[in-house]
Amino acid sequence: MSMSVFKSGKKRKPLHFLWGIMLAAVGLLAVVVYSRRGSGNLQEDDGRMAEDLARLSAQSYESVLLSMHSTQSFQEEDFSVFLNQDALIASHCILDLAELSDYLDCVFRSGNGISHVYLSLDPELLWNAAGGNSRRWSRSLSEYLYPYIEAHPDVPFEVLLPYPYIDYWLSFSEKKLDSLLTLYRSLVDGLCAYPNVKTYFPGQEFWLMINPDNYEESLFDVNEIVAQKLFLYTFCDAVYQITPQNGEDVLRSLRETILREKNSPTRYPDLSGWSLVLFGDSILGNFDGSYSIPGYINGLSGATVYNYAVGGSSASLRSEKGSDFPMVADSFLAGDSLVSKGCRVFSHGEAPEGAEGRKLCFLINFGINDYLSGTPLENPSDPFDITTYKGALRTYVSRLQADFPDACYILISPTHIINQEGDIPLADYCSALQEISEEMDTFYLDNYDSFVITQDNLWDYLSDGYHPNERGRLAMAADIMYFMEENLP
Numbered sequence: 001m002s003m004s005v006f007k008s009g010k011k012r013k014p015l016h017f018l019w020g021i022m023l024a025a026v027g028l029l030a031v032v033v034y035s036r037r038g039s040g041n042l043q044e045d046d047g048r049m050a051e052d053l054a055r056l057s058a059q060s061y062e063s064v065l066l067s068m069h070s071t072q073s074f075q076e077e078d079f080s081v082f083l084n085q086d087a088l089i090a091s092h093c094i095l096d097l098a099e100l101s102d103y104l105d106c107v108f109r110s111g112n113g114i115s116h117v118y119l120s121l122d123p124e125l126l127w128n129a130a131g132g133n134s135r136r137w138s139r140s141l142s143e144y145l146y147p148y149i150e151a152h153p154d155v156p157f158e159v160l161l162p163y164p165y166i167d168y169w170l171s172f173s174e175k176k177l178d179s180l181l182t183l184y185r186s187l188v189d190g191l192c193a194y195p196n197v198k199t200y201f202p203g204q205e206f207w208l209m210i211n212p213d214n215y216e217e218s219l220f221d222v223n224e225i226v227a228q229k230l231f232l233y234t235f236c237d238a239v240y241q242i243t244p245q246n247g248e249d250v251l252r253s254l255r256e257t258i259l260r261e262k263n264s265p266t267r268y269p270d271l272s273g274w275s276l277v278l279f280g281d282s283i284l285g286n287f288d289g290s291y292s293i294p295g296y297i298n299g300l301s302g303a304t305v306y307n308y309a310v311g312g313s314s315a316s317l318r319s320e321k322g323s324d325f326p327m328v329a330d331s332f333l334a335g336d337s338l339v340s341k342g343c344r345v346f347s348h349g350e351a352p353e354g355a356e357g358r359k360l361c362f363l364i365n366f367g368i369n370d371y372l373s374g375t376p377l378e379n380p381s382d383p384f385d386i387t388t389y390k391g392a393l394r395t396y397v398s399r400l401q402a403d404f405p406d407a408c409y410i411l412i413s414p415t416h417i418i419n420q421e422g423d424i425p426l427a428d429y430c431s432a433l434q435e436i437s438e439e440m441d442t443f444y445l446d447n448y449d450s451f452v453i454t455q456d457n458l459w460d461y462l463s464d465g466y467h468p469n470e471r472g473r474l475a476m477a478a479d480i481m482y483f484m485e486e487n488l489p
Helices: 015-025 027-033 048-058 076-083 097-108 123-129 134-144 146-151 166-170 174-191 224-236 247-263 293-301 325-333 337-341 368-373 389-403 426-440 470-487
Strands: 063-067 087-089 116-120 157-160 197-200 274-280 304-307 359-365 408-412 443-445
Touching (some): 063 097, 076 224, 097 134, 123 134, 123 174, 134 146, 157 224, 174 197, 174 247, 274 293, 274 325, 293 304, 293 470, 325 389, 389 408, 389 426, 408 426, 443 470
Parallel strands (some): 063 087, 063 116, 274 304, 359 408, 408 443
């Protein structure tokens, strides 16, 4: 028998009984949360509601996004591009279900053929608006939301629950956290009783909540690139769906994460005195913004990160028209402005070559594309043959060292991938990289034999068998940060 989310080790009471107890207890939250703007408390009317209702009445659209939190990072264009929907996004942060009802009235009386309704609902704010009273909470749902769902059974309602920065969750005592999570469970169960409703909850994801750079002005408002990622994951791919069937496990996992961080907070090294220059392939180069590997390093350590990694590149030179390590390194060493423009900088700072008072470190991560291309490890007659793996690394690490003799250098091995038993096994490229590291007197970071990603857990950390997902990128960023703290002067 499954255990309760909140009372591990005890036989679970019937849900309606548990909700009665916990909803009574959560009344204590009303006093606490009412004044908390950072956690999304009520706002005064700024005129946006009237503007929204006028647009909803006059414009042509087929879907709407209505939210209790800011929608400024969401783009109507994404609905068109990814879902083929002409959408209207309301700008006013809806205060309560009575206001939501005004919006839904306007939507369904507009004369538009409505294909989808997207809602961002906050259980805490709904409880606050109900005055911390369980009867008012239930009545407001029954009067102001459920009738629209029932009246339009052919219209999908997709509900996105909050995904705040971790400080929001850490502000609650264990008792109040349990009460709040009960509200989440109650809302999910109530909504999912209707077959035309889906609910999503990315708020349990550690990669999202832990990085302050994922958020902008408040604990709830993510930046545009993260907002688009959440849009794709939820409304397009139905990732992070929470249901009555998995809700207990999802909320238990969140609870465990929050209590762990309360009792033993995750600590990331302070690398604010460092400028980092990254060379590599798509592992470093195909992701941008705050949830990329360089973005995590910057947001969690304070390092200034310059990313010269290019997707599809290899250490060896395969074509002079490509973006392999020899081509990118040559451009970097020549101060090519075109390369500099392609460099993503995750905090303001000087160019790496002029970083006065900052320590400089080069991080070089190649091998997967060399492996997939069957690149020779070495040319016995020419150790500096840049069409080979070791020859290219030997050549360009030595050139970087000549131009930046005081910098530190870290060669980072590939991780495990889905297919690694080619004509030259991936493990052989990792061994070759270690040999080059020893030869060139650099640091070697072993992400193959001594890393969280193994052949047994690939799909926990890789999105497609080759590229790390958000969890994998956070793990790689953390590995780099801890390695630097432990090994670099």
